[in-house]
Amino acid sequence: MKSPPETPILDRVRFPSDLKQLPEEDLPKLAEELRAELIDAVSQTGGHLGAGLGVVELTVALHYVFDTPHDRLIWDVGHQAYPHKILTGRRDRIRTLRQENGLSGFTKRAESEYDPFGAAHSSTSISAGLGMAVARELSGGKRHVIAVIGDGAMSAGMAYEAMNNAGALNARLIVILNDNDMSIARPTGAMSAYLARLASGGAYQGFRDFGKKLTSYLGKGVNRAITRAVEHARGYVTGGTLFEELGFFHIGPIDGHNLEHLVPVLRNVRDHGNGPVLIHVVTQKGKGYPPAEAAADKYHGVAKFDVITGAQAKSPAGPPSYTKVFAQSLVEEARRDERIVAITAAMPSGTGLDKFGEAFPKRFFDVGIAEQHAVTFAAGLAAEGFRPFAAIYSTFLQRAYDQVVHDVAIQNLPVRFAIDRAGFVGADGATHCGAFDVTFLATLPNLVVMAASDEAELKHMVHTAAVYDEGPIAFRYPRGNGMGVPMPERGEALEIGKGRVVREGTKVALLSLGGRLGECLKAADELEAAGLSTTVADARFAKPLDTALIARLAREHEVLVTIEEGAIGGFGAHVLHFLAHQGLLENGLKVRPLVMPDIFMDQAKPERMYAKAGLDCAGIVRTVFAALGQETKAARA
Numbered sequence: 034m035k036s037p038p039e040t041p042i043l044d045r046v047r048f049p050s051d052l053k054q055l056p057e058e059d060l061p062k063l064a065e066e067l068r069a070e071l072i073d074a075v076s077q078t079g080g081h082l083g084a085g086l087g088v089v090e091l092t093v094a095l096h097y098v099f100d101t102p103h104d105r106l107i108w109d110v111g112h113q114a115y116p117h118k119i120l121t122g123r124r125d126r127i128r129t130l131r132q133e134n135g136l137s138g139f140t141k142r143a144e145s146e147y148d149p150f151g152a153a154h155s156s157t158s159i160s161a162g163l164g165m166a167v168a169r170e171l172s173g174g175k176r177h178v179i180a181v182i183g184d185g186a187m188s189a190g191m192a193y194e195a196m197n198n199a200g201a202l203n204a205r206l207i208v209i210l211n212d213n214d215m216s217i218a219r220p221t222g223a224m225s226a227y228l229a230r231l232a233s234g235g236a237y238q239g240f241r242d243f244g245k246k247l248t249s250y251l252g253k254g255v256n257r258a259i260t261r262a263v264e265h266a267r268g269y270v271t272g273g274t275l276f277e278e279l280g281f282f283h284i285g286p287i288d289g290h291n292l293e294h295l296v297p298v299l300r301n302v303r304d305h306g307n308g309p310v311l312i313h314v315v316t317q318k319g320k321g322y323p324p325a326e327a328a329a330d331k332y333h334g335v336a337k338f339d340v341i342t343g344a345q346a347k348s349p350a351g352p353p354s355y356t357k358v359f360a361q362s363l364v365e366e367a368r369r370d371e372r373i374v375a376i377t378a379a380m381p382s383g384t385g386l387d388k389f390g391e392a393f394p395k396r397f398f399d400v401g402i403a404e405q406h407a408v409t410f411a412a413g414l415a416a417e418g419f420r421p422f423a424a425i426y427s428t429f430l431q432r433a434y435d436q437v438v439h440d441v442a443i444q445n446l447p448v449r450f451a452i453d454r455a456g457f458v459g460a461d462g463a464t465h466c467g468a469f470d471v472t473f474l475a476t477l478p479n480l481v482v483m484a485a486s487d488e489a490e491l492k493h494m495v496h497t498a499a500v501y502d503e504g505p506i507a508f509r510y511p512r513g514n515g516m517g518v519p520m521p522e523r524g525e526a527l528e529i530g531k532g533r534v535v536r537e538g539t540k541v542a543l544l545s546l547g548g549r550l551g552e553c554l555k556a557a558d559e560l561e562a563a564g565l566s567t568t569v570a571d572a573r574f575a576k577p578l579d580t581a582l583i584a585r586l587a588r589e590h591e592v593l594v595t596i597e598e599g600a601i602g603g604f605g606a607h608v609l610h611f612l613a614h615q616g617l618l619e620n621g622l623k624v625r626p627l628v629m630p631d632i633f634m635d636q637a638k639p640e641r642m643y644a645k646a647g648l649d650c651a652g653i654v655r656t657v658f659a660a661l662g663q664e665t666k667a668a669r670a
């Protein structure tokens with residue numbers, strides 16, 4: 034009689050409290066089952082896979098050794114936290130990942146007590162962890178605080194600011210550096226070379242065992258000075274003193290897939306020592322899934338895929354993505370102008386600049402996850418007569434706002450900002466939703482701010498930016514595919530501050546900024562059918578405003594609606610400001626600015642988000658009927 038297949042260990046582990054009941058020898062099997070569950074789940078949802086595969090053993094070890102959620106475990110970026118979610122009571126929902134009303138693709142406080150800090154933008158974990166560690170000291174609490182940060186995230190200045198402060202405070206904080214020698218792409222910068230030396234230094238092997246013995250004595254009154262002396266000696270041989278100089282006791286590198294190493298080291302660190310400690314763990318992104326291991330990007334972000342073959346679902350053929358059009362347009366411009374250089378902050382494929390780098394390797398710069406540096410680096414290039422294009426996602430540019438103000442706008446330096454993912458992004462949710470770039474850029478003197486309504490317009494805006502040397506200029510465009518319009522052979526220079534009327538009417542004016550133009554044209558059809566003659570205009574510029582166009586629309590129509598895929602305080606606010614100052618709000622004009630709602634919207638399919646925000650055809654039509662007091666018609670829309 035065949036014995037029944039044994040119940041998978043994972044089926045008995047809903048929470049870390051269940052995990053702690055297991056004998057240590059069961060952990061590798063649990064890790065194996067956890068990895069299989071992760072692969073199966075993400076094959077059905079899509080999302081971030083490679084990073085999670087690389088921390089399966091580390092996740093098991095951390096929840097086995099520490100007392101979460103009492104001990105705080107913070108995941109930097111949080112894209113690697115799917116195994117963490119499966120082990121912390123969310124396995125039953127893991128297949129709702131990144132879907133409307135589903136689990137977030139990152140850690141999120143509101144989602145679980147096991148997520149003490151939300152993430153998604155990188156390099157915040159050490160700062161948050163230090164805050165929690167100091168809170169523990171101030172309140173006389175007893176808990177461990179652990180921050181897990183990747184080698185890519187360790188290239189951001191914020192990580193050093195935090196380590197610098199942690200060293201000065203000598204606060205007990207455990208930082209685990211998850212070094213898989215990968216960012217989204219291959220890591221760049223001196224830091225990754227340094228870590229590679231640490232992880233592979235032959236001489237270092239000799240110290241490794243001694244180092245492990247040392248950690249077992251950490252709490253037995255071993256004098257910190259001796260510890261430091263040994264660390265210095267060890268560091269001298271291998272260069273591992275960067276962390277010690279910042280005040281961290283540095284342990285490792287250790288094999289991040291070997292539970293027999295991980296568990297005892299984590300136990301030692303848990304039970305001994307004081308002050309900040311950094312455990313350097315070496316892992317493999319994509320570990321345990323051959324298609325991910327073999328892929329150049331280690332399956333960092335994947336669509337749904339076939340588990341057997343690893344083949345990812347193809348998005349339906351359609352118009353080129355805005356990203357692709359931007360990248361191709363910039364390559365064409367750069368062929369004509371050798372002053373054009375391109376800068377990305379660790380997002381070569383996401384911004385499309387990897388294509389630029391292939392064409393012009395010497396004029397392409399991936400500065401790592403360092404948006405602040407990217408902007409001021411671009412300012413330095415502009416100051417010397419180059420034409421730098423800094424391609425940074427809308428929400429990642431938020432991190433470099435003072436650099437935009439202080440280093441670019443005030444000095445009126447001709448930096449070009451290519452702002453991708455401007456607007457709703459879908460599965461990445463609120464943290465990646467590009468809602469604020471017009472609001473925070475159009476308020477700045479000297480800035481020119483454009484928004485592409487389709488891919489042809491984007492090509493014109495790339496050319497316009499390329500030849501504009503009067504000061505900083507930004508152009509925004511949404512995630513995803515264009516509108517399928519014919520593409521011009523070459524980009525043409527747009528007249529700065531001039532919009533365009535794409536449809537003439539007499540009663541209603543829809544003034545659109547950016548990608549909502551298509552919905553405005555659909556709304557105009559519906560309004561015409563209801564007897565409302567409708568003008569549709571593409572503003573093209575949030576700054577400077579086309580004041581002549583706006584004044585004409587205001588004078589010649591009963592209703593003026595502005596539409597933008599952005600938060601309040603952007604294009605519509607500037608239009609209202611102009612109309613008020615011109616006294617154009619005093620002749621009965623009905624003005625309605627349509628913007629994103631004043632909330633952080635969770636992930637959903639973009640079309641659902643537009644509908645919820647009222648930024649689709651139906652929302653525009655409803656707004657016009659309501660403005661005209663025809664609520665009944667509005668209700669039907």
Ligand SMILES: Cc1ncc(C[n+]2csc(CCOP(=O)(O)OP(=O)(O)O)c2C)c(N)n1
Pocket residue numbers: 084087110112113153154155182183184185186187211213215216217318333378379380402404429432
């Ligand atoms: C401020 C910011 N810039 C860029 C990104 C995009 N991003 C997400 S993950 C990632 C790479 C992170 O590398 P690492 O920390 O080594 O984690 P791994 O994926 O290797 O586990 C980047 C650049 C981000 N989330 N936040």
Ligand SMILES: CC(=O)[C@@H](O)[C@H](O)COP(=O)(O)O
Pocket residue numbers: 081110112153217334383454458461512
């Ligand atoms: C985790 C992270 O921040 C990136 O991987 C981001 O999710 C990429 O977004 P896109 O998929 O829009 O390029």
Ligand SMILES: [Mg+2]
Pocket residue numbers: 183184185186211212213214215216
């Ligand atoms: Mg990495």
